[in-house]
Amino acid sequence: MKLNYIYIILLTVATGCNRASGDKAILAGKARREPASSVTWMDTALNLGKINMGDTVVIRFRFKNTGKVPLIIQKVETGCSCTIATTKTGAIPPGGESFIRVMFDTRKSIVGFVGKAILVTSNTLPAKRVLFYGAEITGHKLLK
Numbered sequence: 001m002k003l004n005y006i007y008i009i010l011l012t013v014a015t016g017c018n019r020a021s022g023d024k025a026i027l028a029g030k031a032r033r034e035p036a037s038s039v040t041w042m043d044t045a046l047n048l049g050k051i052n053m054g055d056t057v058v059i060r061f062r063f064k065n066t067g068k069v070p071l072i073i074q075k076v077e078t079g080c081s082c083t084i085a086t087t088k089t090g091a092i093p094p095g096g097e098s099f100i101r102v103m104f105d106t107r108k109s110i111v112g113f114v115g116k117a118i119l120v121t122s123n124t125l126p127a128k129r130v131l132f133y134g135a136e137i138t139g140h141k142l143l144k
Contacts, residue, residue, distance in 0.1 A: 036125045039091070046133040048104070053139035055106050058073030060099040061131045065092045075121040076100055082108035085118050100131065111137050119144075 042062040051057055065071035071092030078085050084103045092098050100120060116132040121127055 004101075020074065021066070025081050027082070032102065034123060035098055036068045037065060037069045037123050039071055039122060039124050040064045040066045040130075042132055044127040044129075048133060048135035050136045050138050051104075051106055053106050053109075053111060057104045057135070059102040059104065059133055061098050062097065062099045063120070064097045068094055069123075071096070072123045072125065073098075073100075073120060075119075077119040077121075078102075080108070080119055081118050082106070083118065102133070103137070104133070108136075109137055111139065113137075 001124070024044070025118060040063065044061070046061070048057060048059070052064055070093055072091050073087045076085040076087055082105050084105075085100055087100045088098055100118065104116070113134065113136050115132065118131040118133075120129045120131060
């Protein structure tokens with residue numbers, strides 16, 4: 001019974017937090033007077049399988065502008081130097097498709113399973129989306 005109360009409290013807090021951050025995004029959109037677009041991601045989490053230490057892998061996270069206004073990718077951030085993410089600059093028209101290009105350099109990583117996240121900021125509500133990829137790095141760390 002006590003566990004049910006804890007669950008209800010956590011659910012209420014989580015829902016309230018999501019609503020509050022959504023409200024801030026809406027207010028930020030109104031302050032800028034820019035209409036928001038929407039995006040559909042074809043790829044949000046990729047499993048790269050086994051990769052040999054020393055290899056560089058290129059990945060693409062594909063998306064489509066499903067909004068009525070141009071989609072603008074404002075920023076793409078990675079969490080470490082082993083991952084470099086880029087995207088085409090400029091607006092993607094309604095119905096247009098594009099991708100986030102990610103280069104993963106295993107020489108700057110560790111041996112074993114790794115999971116990486118990429119944070120994408122755009123003119124959508126919500127404005128931020130996290131993309132993930134994971135891989136198992138095999139072999140030995142290269143000596144430089």
